[in-house]
Amino acid sequence: MKQSGIRILGIETSCDETAVAVVEDGNIIRSNLVASQIEIHRRFGGVVPEVASRRHIEVIASLTEEALKEAGLPRQEIDAVAVANSPGLIGALLVGVSFAKAYAYGLNKPLIGVNHMEAHIYANFLTENKPIFPAVCLVVSGGHTSLLYMERHREFEMMGETRDDAAGEAFDKVARFLGLGYPGGPAVQNAAALASPGKYHLPRVYLDRNDFEFSFSGLKTAAMNLWNKLQRSGEDAEVNYLAAEFQEALVEVLVEKSINAARQKNVKQILLAGGVAANARLRERITAEASANNIQIHIPALELCTDNAAMVACAGYYQYLDGDFAGLDLNAFPQSGLLVKKACG
Amino acid sequence: MLILSIDTATPSAGVALVDEKGLRYEAVANTGYKHSRTLLDMIDVAFRQTDYVLRDVDAIGVTSGPGSFTGLRIGMASAKGLALAAEKPVIGIPTLDAMAFHIAWVPALICPILNARKGEIYGAFYQGGPGPLKRVSDYLALSPPALAETARTYMDQLDLGTISLVGDGVDEYRSQLHDLLGGAMVCPEEPWLPRASSTGHLAFRRLIQGDIDDVFSLNPIYVRQSEAENRLAKGKGAR
Structure with a gap:
C-alpha cells in the first residue's frame, strides 16, 4: 500500500449539508464542496429529515463530479471512498452511504465508514500545523457536547458529555423560542453581539461540579422562563441582552470544563470541534482562558467547523493507514456508538 | 446489451440481469427494510453467480417509485454511484410500470x-x-x-x-x-412482490431505443410531498 499521495474522496450527508471533498495525505484539501440546505429548511424553522434526504439525492451525483473536477483528478486516481455513516439522521445518512458504497464498488476501491463526530475532531488535522498528542477535545454540535481525551490517533476516552440537550440544540431551541431565526447558533450570536451579558442572570449549570458532565436543558428552560416572566411583567424585555446572557452562560461552562479537563490530564492542547466551534464568543473566551493557563487551543478554520466532507476524508485517511476498511454490508446508524466504544480504552 | 436492474422500492429487495435473450439472473430478498446492508452484496453475488462483471453491463436500471421514500433513495443512490463510477448510463423505471409489465x-x-x-x-x-x-x-x-x-x-x-x-x-x-x-x-391469492426483472425488461427496451436518463437529474417519483410540506401547506406549522 502506498504511503504518500493518498487521495481520499469524502462524502457527508448526515444532516442538512450535502458535502463532497478530496483530501490528499490527510491534510491537503484538493476540493471541499458543501451544498447547504439552510434556505430550504428555514421555512420549517428547523431541519426536516425527509426534506433533507430528498435534497441529498438530488445533488449527490453532481457534487461528487464537481469535487473531482475541482481536485483535478480522474476518478480512478482516488485511493478510497470515505463516508460518514453515523451518527445523524438515518434517512439522510443512507443517501451518502448507499452512494459511496456503490461508487467505491464501481471504482473497485476500498470503502471506509467514518464516524461523523470523529470527523469533526479530525478537522483539526486539516492543516500543516497538526495537533500534538495527548490532547483534550471539546466536541460541540447540534447533536453532541463531549469532552474527550486523545492519546493517539483514533483512540478516544470519554471524559464527560451532556446529560440532556447538546449545546447546539440549546442554541436552536432558544433561538426559535425567542424568535431570533434559523439556524439558531448564528442567530443567537448575532443578537448577542448587539448587547452584553449581565443585564439578566442565567445559571451556569454544573459549573460547581467537579466532573466533566454538561446539562443545557435547564439553562434553556431558565432562559425561556425568564423571557416569559419579563414579557408578563410589562418590563422592557430586551431580547438581545437575554441572548447575550444565554450565550455567555453556555460558553462559560464549556470553557471552564475544557480547561479543567486539560489541566487534569496535563495536556498542552485543547482541540475544538463541531458546529458550535464556529461560535465567535466560544473561540474568543477559550483562546483567552487557555492562554492564561499556558495551554494551546487548536480550532479548525471556520468553514471546517460546520459539517463538511474534508473532515470525513481526513478521518478516513487515518483509517486508511490502519487498513480499517468497510465491507459491502456497511450500514448507516443514527446513534454514534464509535466514540463510546473506544471510551476508557 | 446487458442491464443490471435493482429494485428497493418496497420491503422486498431485488437484483436482476437482463439481456436480449431475456432474464439471465434474478434474486429477491423479501426480508424487510435492510436494503442498505444487503443490496450491494446482492449485486456482487449476481455477478459472481453469472460470470458477468460490472464492465459487461451496458446500463443500470432502477425502480424509481413510488414506494418507500428511504427504499427508493437507497436504490437510486446506489444506481447513481455505480453509474458514475463505472461510467454506465442509468435508466429509471417507475415502480407501477414495472409491476403492470409483469x-x-x-x-x-x-x-x-x-x-x-x-x-x-x-x-x-x-x-x-x-x-x-x-x-x-x-x-x-x-x-x-x-x-x-x-x-x-x-x-x-x-x-x-x-x-x-x-x-x-x-x-x-x-x-x-x-x-x-x-x-x-x-387478483392473486398469494402475496405478490415487485420484481427487479420487470424493471430490467423495461430498462432494456428503453436502452435499445437509446432512451437513457441523466444521472444527475434522475430522481425518485415520490407521488407524495413530505409530511412537513403538507403541514406547511395546510398552515399548521411544520413541526
Whole structure:
C-alpha cells in the first residue's frame, strides 16, 4: 500500500449539508464542496429529515463530479471512498452511504465508514500545523457536547458529555423560542453581539461540579422562563441582552470544563470541534482562558467547523493507514456508538 | 446489451440481469427494510453467480417509485454511484410500470397497487393486452374507495369488464377492495412482490431505443410531498 499521495474522496450527508471533498495525505484539501440546505429548511424553522434526504439525492451525483473536477483528478486516481455513516439522521445518512458504497464498488476501491463526530475532531488535522498528542477535545454540535481525551490517533476516552440537550440544540431551541431565526447558533450570536451579558442572570449549570458532565436543558428552560416572566411583567424585555446572557452562560461552562479537563490530564492542547466551534464568543473566551493557563487551543478554520466532507476524508485517511476498511454490508446508524466504544480504552 | 436492474422500492429487495435473450439472473430478498446492508452484496453475488462483471453491463436500471421514500433513495443512490463510477448510463423505471409489465398480457384494466400507509394506496391504471401495455392515468395516491371509483371510470371508458390488481396494496386492502369492486376484480391469492426483472425488461427496451436518463437529474417519483410540506401547506406549522 502506498504511503504518500493518498487521495481520499469524502462524502457527508448526515444532516442538512450535502458535502463532497478530496483530501490528499490527510491534510491537503484538493476540493471541499458543501451544498447547504439552510434556505430550504428555514421555512420549517428547523431541519426536516425527509426534506433533507430528498435534497441529498438530488445533488449527490453532481457534487461528487464537481469535487473531482475541482481536485483535478480522474476518478480512478482516488485511493478510497470515505463516508460518514453515523451518527445523524438515518434517512439522510443512507443517501451518502448507499452512494459511496456503490461508487467505491464501481471504482473497485476500498470503502471506509467514518464516524461523523470523529470527523469533526479530525478537522483539526486539516492543516500543516497538526495537533500534538495527548490532547483534550471539546466536541460541540447540534447533536453532541463531549469532552474527550486523545492519546493517539483514533483512540478516544470519554471524559464527560451532556446529560440532556447538546449545546447546539440549546442554541436552536432558544433561538426559535425567542424568535431570533434559523439556524439558531448564528442567530443567537448575532443578537448577542448587539448587547452584553449581565443585564439578566442565567445559571451556569454544573459549573460547581467537579466532573466533566454538561446539562443545557435547564439553562434553556431558565432562559425561556425568564423571557416569559419579563414579557408578563410589562418590563422592557430586551431580547438581545437575554441572548447575550444565554450565550455567555453556555460558553462559560464549556470553557471552564475544557480547561479543567486539560489541566487534569496535563495536556498542552485543547482541540475544538463541531458546529458550535464556529461560535465567535466560544473561540474568543477559550483562546483567552487557555492562554492564561499556558495551554494551546487548536480550532479548525471556520468553514471546517460546520459539517463538511474534508473532515470525513481526513478521518478516513487515518483509517486508511490502519487498513480499517468497510465491507459491502456497511450500514448507516443514527446513534454514534464509535466514540463510546473506544471510551476508557 | 446487458442491464443490471435493482429494485428497493418496497420491503422486498431485488437484483436482476437482463439481456436480449431475456432474464439471465434474478434474486429477491423479501426480508424487510435492510436494503442498505444487503443490496450491494446482492449485486456482487449476481455477478459472481453469472460470470458477468460490472464492465459487461451496458446500463443500470432502477425502480424509481413510488414506494418507500428511504427504499427508493437507497436504490437510486446506489444506481447513481455505480453509474458514475463505472461510467454506465442509468435508466429509471417507475415502480407501477414495472409491476403492470409483469401481467401486461392480461386483457383487463391493470392496476398495480402499493400500500402507501395512512389509509392510502399508490396506484396507476393501464390498459392490458392484447397489444402493448398502455398507462392511462398518472401515478396516484388514493384511498380504496377513490381507487374503486377511478377504476370504474376507466373500465367504462375503455370498455373493460375486469380489473386486475397486483401488489402489496392488495394484501392490505383485499376485503375492502372486494366489497368495492365485486366480481370485476381479479387478483392473486398469494402475496405478490415487485420484481427487479420487470424493471430490467423495461430498462432494456428503453436502452435499445437509446432512451437513457441523466444521472444527475434522475430522481425518485415520490407521488407524495413530505409530511412537513403538507403541514406547511395546510398552515399548521411544520413541526
